[in-house]
Amino acid sequence: AQKVTQAQTEISVVEKEDVTLDCVYETRDTTYYLFWYKQPPSGELVFLIRRNSFDEQNEISGRYSWNFQKSTSSFNFTITASQVVDSAVYFCALGANAGGTSYGKLTFGQGTILTVHP
Amino acid sequence: DAGVIQSPRHEVTEMGQEVTLRCKPISGHNSLFWYRQTMMRGLELLIYFNNNVPIDDSGMPEDRFSAKMPNASFSTLKIQPSEPRDSAVYFCASSLPSGETQYFGPGTRLLVL
Numbered sequence: 395a396q397k398v399t400q401a402q403t404e405i406s407v408v409e410k411e412d413v414t415l416d417c418v419y420e421t422r423d424t425t426y427y428l429f430w431y432k433q434p435p436s437g438e439l440v441f442l443i444r445r446n447s448f449d450e451q452n453e454i455s456g457r458y459s460w461n462f463q464k465s466t467s468s469f470n471f472t473i474t475a476s477q478v479v480d481s482a483v484y485f486c487a488l489g490a491n492a493g494g495t496s497y498g499k500l501t502f503g504q505g506t507i508l509t510v511h512p
Numbered sequence: 513d514a515g516v517i518q519s520p521r522h523e524v525t526e527m528g529q530e531v532t533l534r535c536k537p538i539s540g541h542n543s544l545f546w547y548r549q550t551m552m553r554g555l556e557l558l559i560y561f562n563n564n565v566p567i568d569d570s571g572m573p574e575d576r577f578s579a580k581m582p583n584a585s586f587s588t589l590k591i592q593p594s595e596p597r598d599s600a601v602y603f604c605a606s607s608l609p610s611g612e613t614q615y616f617g618p619g620t621r622l623l624v625l
Contacts, residue, residue, distance in 0.1 A: 429613065439603060439616035485555065499568060500545075500614060502555040 396421050396490050400503035407476055408511050415471045415506045417486030423447075427489035428462065428469045429500070434482040442484075445469065476510045483507050514538070516617035518604050524623045530592040533620045536585055537606030545614060546579055546589050547603040555603075561587065562609075594624045 397420040407413050419428065430442040443453065445462050453460050457477075461470045473480055486503040517536040525531055537544050545560040559569040564581045572579070576595070581587040591598055601621050605614040 431616075437601065437621075438618050439605075441613055441615060444613050499557055499560070501557075504554050 396488050396499075396501040398486050398488050398501050398503035400484075400486055400506050402506045403504070404507040404509070406509045406511065409478060410475050411510075412472060412474050413476050413508065413510075415473075415484050415486075415508070417469045417471070417503060419467050419469065419486070419488045421488060421490045423490040425490075429487040429489065430460070430469075430471050431485045431487060431502075432482045433485065433505070439485070442471075473508075476508075478510050478512050481508060481510045516604055516606050516615055518602075518617035518620050520620060521618060522621045522623075524625065525594055526625050527595055528593045529624075530590065531594045531598075531622060531624075533589040533591075533602050533604075533622070535587045535589070535604030535617060537587070537604070538615060539585070541606035541608055541615075542584065543607045543609065543612075543614075544581060544587050545605040545607075546587070547605065547616075549601045549603060549619070550599075558589070594622075596624045598622065599624050 399418045401416055405413055426447045428445045432440045432442055443460055450462050450464055457474045459472045483505045485505045487500045489500050516538055519534045523531060542563050546558040547555050548558055549555045556571055558571045559579045560567055561581045564584060577591055579589045599622055601619045603616050603619045605616045607614045
């Protein structure tokens with residue numbers, strides 16, 4: 395079975411602080427995909443990043459960076475110099491074959507509520 | 513380009529009534545997904561389609577729920593009869609072939625009284 399754990403339920407920081415959101419996943423598949431989505435107060439789900447299991451290269455995009463480590467089954471997300479507009483719920487998700495023929499099934503973590511105070 | 517379109521955005525209905533949620537995927541995407549989000553259960557996949565064919569409906573709660581995709585540009589999720597416990601935000605998402613990124617619609621907030 396696929397499982398995604400986001401142990402941090404809520405995080406509160408002050409603007410300009412760096413913040414890391416943790417994500418740990420479980421799957422028996424050797425090929426899988428990992429995602430981060432952002433859900434701001436307006437409610438929509440916004441795609442942030444996608445990583446394939448065979449690509450452990452970490453990435454930086456502006457103030458965002460991601461650390462993918464297969465050895466520890468973790469896919470953490472860091473916001474540098476946080477801003478009030480970063481306040482949202484962040485979801486980590488796993489797309490795995492689950493023994494079938496499709497990677498369409500996404501398993502989401504419970505989400506981390508990030509609040510950035512001015 | 514237009515994203516995933518969902519209608520209605522909000523729906524308030526009374527228990528026992530039929531509810532139909534609609535979704536138009538991104539043009540060219542051939543996978544479509546229906547999710548439900550609640551505080552208790554988080555985001556759950558209800559059903560997904562590839563090339564208009566239902567692939568996995570194991571997440572559909574019970575027979576009161578049904579989904580169709582009559583063509584590549586339209587899908588419906590129907591609840592009949594609705595119950596208060598169906599109150600949730602229902603998201604539709606679409607993607608290129610499985611494994612690709614799913615892009616979500618704005619969601620339909622359903623309240624069953």
